[in-house]
Amino acid sequence: MEQHRTRPPQSPQSQPPRRGTPFPPQAGRGGARMTRQGGAVRSPRNAPPVSPLVRAVRRFPNPRLTGLGSGLFCAASMFALACLDQLLFGASLVVYGVLFLPVCALTAVWVRRADLVTAPVAVPIAFAIGLLPIADSGGGLGGRLMGLVTALATHAGWLYGGTLITGVIVTVRKVRLMSRRAAQRRAAAAQAGPGPGPRPRPPAQPQRRTV
Template sequence: MPNPRLTGLGSGLFGCAVMLLVAGLCRLLLDGSAVVFGVLFLPVSALSAFWVRPADLVTVPVGVPIAFAVGIWPIAGGSEGLGGQLIGLVTALAVNAGWLYGGTLIAGVIVSVRKVRIMARKRGARGGGGRRVVRAPRPPGGRVDRRT
């Protein structure tokens, strides 16, 4: 599997572009099947979470639902005009909320596991991970006044 490292913005744009492509294909080939769109949203969510840079892990659970909303717009239906299109989009989001939550959950779990593994690797590289003893700094001159 390729190992690209996308920025947070790149991960969001990847998700939006792929979901728009999936929605266009669903509209052309499958008469706008929201189920196929939802099923294909799950691996896109996982890929977005796997391919983002470690520094941008927190952006994926935000970008994935945006990609879903952008992608579902072509198959949302709705009547003519901006108002009709917006009502169709909101209705499609409400009806397909399960897919939206599922993909966001998948991305969140993958990102969390990646973050925990990164933290464990850093702890191991630092030397054991035991508790460090932090001492209070000495005052200037090196003398400690114990009169209290």
């Protein structure tokens, strides 16, 4: 007698896909990546292009200085720039004032958030310290002080301009910090949900009249 061969039943995973059955999405070069929660992450190709200016700013160092550290940085930078000004430009106060502005901006950007108020105070002190090597002196301590006061009086515009730049940057950072904290508080309140309301009072029972 002839025996008919019987094929073993195939599992649904080993069966070839039928026509018209969509294949599961796979992460390729052009596709979107899937996260563990099932959400899709944007492909790098879909990201907006970054300008060269933004890339240069991101590569720039971004330290966080304390109030004392920002003051020391500003004072040391202005003193070093004043000595360089004396060697290269013959103690030009205009060059010193121009170099003072970017130092003020860096001081306001690099100071940490907790010490933002100290930056506008440290900038004028650093300006006065930097004037010591290039101020005209008639000899002695008194002549040095008179030359310093004269330089401050005749070139106060640079001092006001640098202080104004520092104040504007610090104010913008403070406003952004406050708005960010407010947004975090709103997000935390939204996640927590509404709190339990006041308990309802029991209905008042009618009083019985006694004759």
